[in-house]
Amino acid sequence: xxxxxxxxxxEVTEMGQEVTLRCKPISGHDYLFWYRQTMxxxxxxxxxxxxxxxxxxxxxxxxxxxxxxxNASFSTLKIQPSEPRDSAVYFCASSLGWTSGYEQYFxxxxxxxxT
Amino acid sequence: xxxxxxxxxxxxIQEGENATMNCSYKTSINNLQWYRQxxxxxxxxxxxxxxxEREKHSGRLRVTLDTSKKSSSLLITASRAADTASYFxxxxxxxxxxxxxxxxxxxxxxxx
Numbered sequence: 001x002x003x004x005x006x007x008x009x010x011e012v013t014e015m016g017q018e019v020t021l022r023c024k025p026i027s028g029h030d031y032l033f034w035y036r037q038t039m040x041x042x043x044x045x046x047x048x049x050x051x052x053x054x055x056x057x058x059x060x061x062x063x064x065x066x067x068x069x070x071n072a073s074f075s076t077l078k079i080q081p082s083e084p085r086d087s088a089v090y091f092c093a094s095s096l097g098w099t100s101g102y103e104q105y106f107x108x109x110x111x112x113x114x115t
Numbered sequence: 116x117x118x119x120x121x122x123x124x125x126x127x128i129q130e131g132e133n134a135t136m137n138c139s140y141k142t143s144i145n146n147l148q149w150y151r152q153x154x155x156x157x158x159x160x161x162x163x164x165x166x167x168e169r170e171k172h173s174g175r176l177r178v179t180l181d182t183s184k185k186s187s188s189l190l191i192t193a194s195r196a197a198d199t200a201s202y203f204x205x206x207x208x209x210x211x212x213x214x215x216x217x218x219x220x221x222x223x224x225x226x227x
Contacts, residue, residue, distance in 0.1 A: 004157070031213055043158075043203065043217040056214055091157055095213070102146060102213060106157030 004107035006092050012113045018080040021110045024073055025094030033104060034067055034077050035091040043091075049075065050097075082114045121204055121221040129226050134191040136221040138204030139184075147180055148205040148215065149189050158203065161189075194225045 005024040013019055025032045033048040047057040052069045060067070064083070069075040079086055089111050093104040122137045138147070146165050150158040164171045164180045164187065171178045177190040191198055201222045205215040 035217075042219045045214065045216070048213060050213070093157075097213065102207070102215070103148070103160040103163065104158075104215070106159070108157050 004092055004094055004105055006090075006107035006110050008110060009108060010111045010113075012115065013082055014115055015083055016081045017114075018078065019082045019086075019112060019114075021077040021079075021090050021092075021112070023075045023077070023092030023107060025075070025092070026105055027073065029094035029096055029105070030072070031095045031097050031104075032069060032075050033093040033095075034075070035093065036088045037091060037109070038088045046077070079112075082112075084114045087112055087114050121202065121218045123221060124219065125222045125224075127224040127226065128194055130194060130196055132194055134194050134198070134223055134225070136189045136202050136223070138187045138189070138206075138218055140187075140204075140206045141185065142208055143182075144206045144208060146207055147178075147187050149176075149178060149187075150203045150205060150217070152201045152203065152220070154200070161202075191223075194223075196225050196227045199223060199225045 007022045030051050034046040035043050036046055037043045044059055046059045047067045048055055049069045065079055067077045089109045091106050091109045093106045095104045120139050128134050144166055146163050148163045149161045151161055152158045162173045162176055162178050164178050166182055175192045180187045201220040203217045203220045205217045207215045
């Protein structure tokens with residue numbers, strides 16, 4: 001298996017622009033997580049899905065952030081409009097849930113820079 | 116707020132030495148996991164210990180859990196330069212198996 005795939009790996013955009021981050025989880029995994037990592041705040045859970053349904057989005061910072069999972073093999077995290085404070089590395093992770101002991105498999109991340 | 120907090124935040128040792136990292140947490144847990152992150156990469160799962168376990172081994176890794184003190188330690192024996200990475204503990208909360216909270220991490224440097 002190719003593991004969790006994220007695209008793009010790097011994104012540089014100007015303030016006010018829309019940014020869309022993409023994730024393909026490991027086939028068969030029924031949980032998908034979006035995290036944000038910064039030096040100041042560490043690794044923060046933004047939202048997670050179970051069987052394509054959002055379960056907990058309490059970590060989404062504000063209405064500018066939205067996430068979707070239209071099917072089991074694809075998810076997006078959208079920021080509109082983007083701001084410089086959104087600059088961070090965004091990780092997607094997937095897991096099998098209790099059958100794997102909740103081990104999460106992380107993608108390589110998308111490094112977002114908003115100027 | 117951070118559920119798990121690692122200590123120390125940074126650790127530098129010589130190759131061959133043992134490295135010990137600690138994690139403290141605030142609320143009762145079901146499981147505690149340790150992850151490794153190499154620079155510029157995603158996190159990689161190392162080991163999971165359940166709340167009813169006290170110690171677990173995996174290769175050169177030894178994890179202990181003390182639920183009465185709400186703390187865990189990760190010991191890496193006979194360290195190698197390739198162990199240089201950041202190490203994070205991740206805790207869930209009773210009733211919330213999937214939602215884990217990561218600590219701020221311990222940055223380990225192993226000097227060849």
